[in-house]
Amino acid sequence: MISFGSASKLERGIKQRARALNAFLVDVYGRGEIVRAGRIPARLVYRNDAYEKAVVGFVPPKGVYSHIVGIDLVRTGPEDFFVLEDNCRTPSGVSYMLENREIMMRMFPTLFRENRILPIDNYPEILRRTLASVAPLKCKHDPVVVILTPGHFNSAYYEHSFLADLMGVELVEGQDLFVQGEFVYMRTTEGPKRVDVIYRRIDDAYIDPLCFRADSMLGVPGLMDVYRSGGVSICSAPGAGVADDKAVYTYVPEMIRFYLGEEPLLKNVPTWKCAEADDLAYVLDKLGDLVVKEVHGSGGYGMLVGPKSTKAEVEAFRGRILANPGKYIAQPTLALSTTPTFVEEGIAPRHVDLRPYCLVGERIELVPGGLTRVALKEGSLVVNSSQGGGVKDTWVLAE
């Protein structure tokens, strides 16, 4: 539950961050001013695995690379919110946010009648509007939006079909699309139909076998050529991943100052970059007290939670850091807020984080809520669903 005051402060901070991240992406695929100005090391950007050479010099419609920015927040005190990480590619979990609310409204209607809980059910509509607003230059009609899924074997397929259904758009697989001339078409019962905006839920590497991984069966051959010539928009834009790894994360406050000329409204968690000698020495010294993560890791894998680990685990991890320091960052173990959670032994406190979804198109919009993820194991700080985490509905109360 979040008060209206906190929520609007968060909202401003999140929007600011989403603007800066997109400005950064346009810049690093363009003139690279921020690198020239020496505000972020060139190595971190241009030698990043997520840096796509295929889109250098291309500016996507409305200058937006990341259309759905999921920003993971934690709280350590009454008004102390920190950004844990940014997700600029295709953050998942929004179907849980919507379904949680549906279930809560069905189970506890009186709570909703007695409290003034701001609604979130217009999210799919805002998402559709956002995607339509970034239609490509060559699109002169009402844009046709589709969701591109890897297929029904994917673990997030439910979310893909759920969103397509609520947005009223087609859910397509790579095999349903083909490129002809300057455009992308989908195969329909009425013949080929032009597609203008693709909200893709597959990774960069798979979207076009002619441009990226040649063995990809999930993508559409020739898609990138159409994209670069303004025949179709891809959301999020290929290459957006360079803004959300855990080493670039440390420079986001710098981006906000550089591009927007503002002070960051949301704090970063202090982060030590093992690539830098001083930081590395500090991390190795305090390893037992810190949380260490892989720069490109996600899903709660490949990380060390110092205070919760055995001596042997800490020592093993020390070896891995020393072998490749550039691969790791470290953060202090935060006293994450907890929320009452119904677990086996009854109601008990469990640690949580919050992921609001910020939509960036012609406008930047946010629904009042988000996905609260909860670590179901006692004392655990890892909330990822792949690691046994759960989810909760999140309320923003009107004034």
Next chain:
Amino acid sequence: MLSRTAANLYWIARYMERAETAARLLEVGERISLLPTAQGYRNEWDSLLLAAGSAIGFDAKYGDPVQRNIESWLFFDRDNSSSVSASIMSARENGRIVRTALTSQVWDALNGAFQELREIERKPRSEMELSRLTEWTMRHCAMVRGAIDATLLRNDGYNFLNLGYYLERGDSTARLMDVKYYVLLPSIDYVGTGYDNYQWTTLLRALSSHRAFHWAYGGEVTAGKIAHFLILNPQCPRSLITCVAGMNNHLGRLAKLYGLPTDLHTRVTALQSEIEGLTQDMIFEEGLHEFLTRFIRETADLAAMVHDTYLSGDLR
């Protein structure tokens, strides 16, 4: 509508109808096996395999056409893509992919059949009488069909589902008749004997049309009347004319909906008027088996045209 979505819907219907056909074949087989045979020992079960069009796969895996093996093959075996089990699995998988194009009632009916099937498969075979298995199958097929009719929007998806149902049903009625005529009675001596009539009656029962037949015709059961009923009578829900008219209706609705006339629709219209112009004598003159073979071939051509016209995405 996406071609792939249309294909999924069309195949849900075809697989459900196919499951029902496999169950009906088993029912015919069981009733025939209860008959005293005219030629001493004669195994009737293998004729079912011919009707199901899967004799080769069966021979390779089981060899011996005894009841238990046939039951395994036509009901349980996933290696047989037309078995009840494989068909229901495929129908449900197609449904899962297009979950959002279905109402929750249709999905529950498909998924319910699948869940119960898994329980049946865990039970010892000795507890499962064949008649219960066939009855179970037909009940679930009816539930899916009923949910579609009662709850689904009458849009293009509904037309593709029905197209699948009618096409598969026409094909299976033709195949079931062909078992009786071609395989069970290779010798002309039996035609018109009591044995022959008993088997015709069995066929009617398997098509759930025994009572209906008597309502429509009454009196003696003869080959001519049955052929008329199952081929030419538009009152019979499984007759070839009903199935062709059903296909024609739904193809016509699609053509109108999309504003695109198709060769497929023209061809089905031609087929319908050909059958409407037939009499039972004309069919027997051509030869029932020859007529049925021609119909089965025509159905296969139509299925290919459905694919080319609507399911491949390159409209012609």
